[in-house]
Amino acid sequence: MRLLYTLAWWLALPLVLARLWLRGRQEPGYRQHWGERLGFYGRQPTTATDTIWLHAVSVGETRAAEPLIDALLAAWPRCRIVLTHMTPTGRATGKSLFAKHGARLVQSYLPYDTGAMPARFIRHFSPRICILMETEVWPNLIHQCNRYKVPVVLANARLSQRSLGKAQRLGKLIADAARGITLVAAQTQDDADRVRQLGVQHVVVTGSIKFDVVVPEAALATGAWLRGAIGQRPVLLCASTREGEEQLIFDALARASLPAHALLLIVPRHPQRFDEVEKLIAAQGLAVQRRSGLAQDDVVAAGTQVLLGDTMGEMFAYYVACDCAFVGGSLLPLGGQNLIEPAALGKPVLIGPHTFNFALVTEQAIAAGGAALVADADALMAQAAVLLQDPAQLASMGQKALAFANQHRGATPRTIAAIQPLLR
Numbered sequence: 001m002r003l004l005y006t007l008a009w010w011l012a013l014p015l016v017l018a019r020l021w022l023r024g025r026q027e028p029g030y031r032q033h034w035g036e037r038l039g040f041y042g043r044q045p046t047t048a049t050d051t052i053w054l055h056a057v058s059v060g061e062t063r064a065a066e067p068l069i070d071a072l073l074a075a076w077p078r079c080r081i082v083l084t085h086m087t088p089t090g091r092a093t094g095k096s097l098f099a100k101h102g103a104r105l106v107q108s109y110l111p112y113d114t115g116a117m118p119a120r121f122i123r124h125f126s127p128r129i130c131i132l133m134e135t136e137v138w139p140n141l142i143h144q145c146n147r148y149k150v151p152v153v154l155a156n157a158r159l160s161q162r163s164l165g166k167a168q169r170l171g172k173l174i175a176d177a178a179r180g181i182t183l184v185a186a187q188t189q190d191d192a193d194r195v196r197q198l199g200v201q202h203v204v205v206t207g208s209i210k211f212d213v214v215v216p217e218a219a220l221a222t223g224a225w226l227r228g229a230i231g232q233r234p235v236l237l238c239a240s241t242r243e244g245e246e247q248l249i250f251d252a253l254a255r256a257s258l259p260a261h262a263l264l265l266i267v268p269r270h271p272q273r274f275d276e277v278e279k280l281i282a283a284q285g286l287a288v289q290r291r292s293g294l295a296q297d298d299v300v301a302a303g304t305q306v307l308l309g310d311t312m313g314e315m316f317a318y319y320v321a322c323d324c325a326f327v328g329g330s331l332l333p334l335g336g337q338n339l340i341e342p343a344a345l346g347k348p349v350l351i352g353p354h355t356f357n358f359a360l361v362t363e364q365a366i367a368a369g370g371a372a373l374v375a376d377a378d379a380l381m382a383q384a385a386v387l388l389q390d391p392a393q394l395a396s397m398g399q400k401a402l403a404f405a406n407q408h409r410g411a412t413p414r415t416i417a418a419i420q421p422l423l424r
Contacts, residue, residue, distance in 0.1 A: 001172040002139055009114045009140075016112065026272040029088020036109040039117030041124045050079045052423075053127035053150075055110055058090040059312075060338060061133040064156060066097055067212040067412040068131075073104055075416055076423060082125050084110040089271060089312060096313050115140040122148050129422055131155050135163065139173055142180040151182040151422045155415055156209045158187045159194040160335070160356045167198055175199050182422065185415045188360045204418050207411035208361065210340045215316050223320020226291070230300045230307070230321060234262045234388040237322035237347075239315065240269040240337040242329050246277050248377040249331075250284045256381035259388055263300065267309030267318055269328060269337070274310040281306050319345045323394060324387050326350040326380055329357075336362065343370050344405040348397035350374050350383055364408075370401025 017034075024031035035041070052072055056062040062085065069081055083098065083105055085091045091107055098105045111117035118141040130145050131153045132138075145152045159167075167174045178198040185206040186192035192203045227235075236258065238249055246266065253264060268277050274290075281288040286305045291314070294300070300307055309318050319325055325342040329335060330352030339349045339362060349371035355362040365371035374380040387394045 039120035219316035223317035252377035343401040346402035368404035
């Protein structure tokens with residue numbers, strides 16, 4: 001089965017590279033570092049050092065990995081980390097977050113899963129361990145790690161019932177890969193149970209590392225500045241929205257009873273859609289400004305109805321600047337996004353009905369009183385209108401969100417303890 005998978009990769013490779021080039025028209029980062037994606041690297045470093053390989057596919061996984069990377073470098077001071085990604089936005093996020101570590105952290109794209117390419121990666125970097133964040137399972141990569149005796153860890157792992165069904169339909173290919181994973185550190189007991197159904201032998205429950213993320217001082221400062229530029233207007237943030245959701249939100253906004261001077265701050269999840277969303281806003285006849293157009297001394301105009309968050313790496317700042325946050329990817333059946341970040345900043349959280357990727361944490365946040373489920377975009381606007389016009393309820397829900405986030409910290413040291421025997 002793996003041989004057929006490998007053949008499919010080689011046959012699809014020209015199309016994969018063509019798609020990469022086409023995506024580069026909107027995101028130039030896709031046209032850079034192609035050698036890394038094909039498993040070709042520069043000269044070996046002159047000084048040998050122990051290497052921990054950690055893979056974080058894109059922005060969310062990279063940000064979630066921050067506490068773990070900091071803890072790994074602190075626990076093993078003679079090691080370096082090779083951090084791999086699949087997307088340019090993930091790589092840019094990693095560069096911003098981990099510049100503080102200097103030469104102890106090296107970035108690269110993950111080589112395509114052809115077999116030969118991950119093998120070249122392993123021979124070049126000689127990692128002592130491979131840590132995959134959340135749900136990344138690459139059959140040939142895992143096979144090559146087993147071949148070169150590199151333990152494979154799936155950290156901060158989550159697996160929805162839907163994803164389990166998809167994996168099981170792939171049969172022996174995923175079953176063999178699962179048996180090749182040395183350790184899975186799962187977010188919840190339900191995740192652990194589903195992972196075991198794939199055939200992984202060693203599974204522990206550590207909780208979600210995302211609860212351990214520390215908000216950078218720079219993000220707090222940027223958020224405070226942005227709030228100052230907005231002024232005293234109530235702010236509803238719609239964060240990490242996906243294609244199709246923005247139109248639903250704008251249509252509902254036209255029917256909503258938000259305070260007359262309220263500001264909608266909207267941040268699409270994918271940067272290549274910033275211009276598209278601006279056109280949607282203009283088509284609604286709404287006055288819009290872009291965050292990227294605000295200089296240090298500028299203010300958001302009183303007549304602006306929508307502020308478009310069109311910058312990378314500022315999500316924490318957007319959460320700081322808002323009064324109430326809706327977490328996107330949940331109005332349509334896309335599985336939702338991480339609601340921990342706004343909760344950790346003490347912001348009331350609204351979330352749509354489609355949260356299967358974050359089912360348990362969503363249920364827990366709602367049970368704690370820090371989040372509220374909304375059935376659709378109209379319900380979102382109605383709930384936001386209630387909160388933005390009731391400061392006491394807004395503050396109470398924010399305090400409960402913060403208490404919920406603080407209660408669930410501690411996954412990082414538990415993950416380090418589970419990994420430690422593999423790094424002795």
